[in-house]
Amino acid sequence: MSEEMRNMYVVVETWTPKPAFFAADEKTLHNLFAGIKEAMKQLAEFGVVTLGWGRAEPAPHSTSYDWFAVWQAPSRELADGFLGGVESAGWYDYFEQTNLVGELRLGDAVMAEHLALEAEVK
Template identity: 35%
Template sequence: MNQYLIELYTPNSTWKGLSSDERTQYLNNVGAAMGQLTELGVKALTLTQIDSQVDQSSEHQFLGVWHFPNEEARDALLTGIKASGWYDYFDHVNAAGKEGNFAEHLEALSKI
């Protein structure tokens, strides 16, 4: 079943303390590792800066929205993110879930 992941993240002081060359090298390594994950069906739907002007916006600076064909592919990305040291450089929040529709969502909300 299709899975989705939303990431919200902001560079922290450790990231800001890296030199430009260190940041570039780190990001090049992250980019190279992503090639392996695309073979599993991992798709970045968008990776962008957050529009802070919308109502109730998160205080984070960046947004990632991912699609996966299954939980295994999702977990492979999450394992890679953690192993890369990403959480050392960014204040980060994940939200993950399976594909659903509006009627299912309303039903789930009504049962809470």
């Protein structure tokens, strides 16, 4: 595992606009996204950066949400702080969303944990 990957957390957001998004006026939405852009600049100073945003495409067993963003953070505390900022920005007023947070680790370690789960059941 590379040194950069150690203690690196990933936040994956998936969302779909709520009716409130479609009912909001252009100024409200512009202000929402301007605030998000400013927060992204501030977060980058602490090492929380976006890896990208996109529109979800059909895939086997995919999420029902329409959009996604992937972020990286150097600690769980910063990942949690990021999600707190998303909430305080009012994002959840306009989007139905699910979040996933986890530490990046090697596949072998995660597979070993799965095998240990099976042993616990038996």
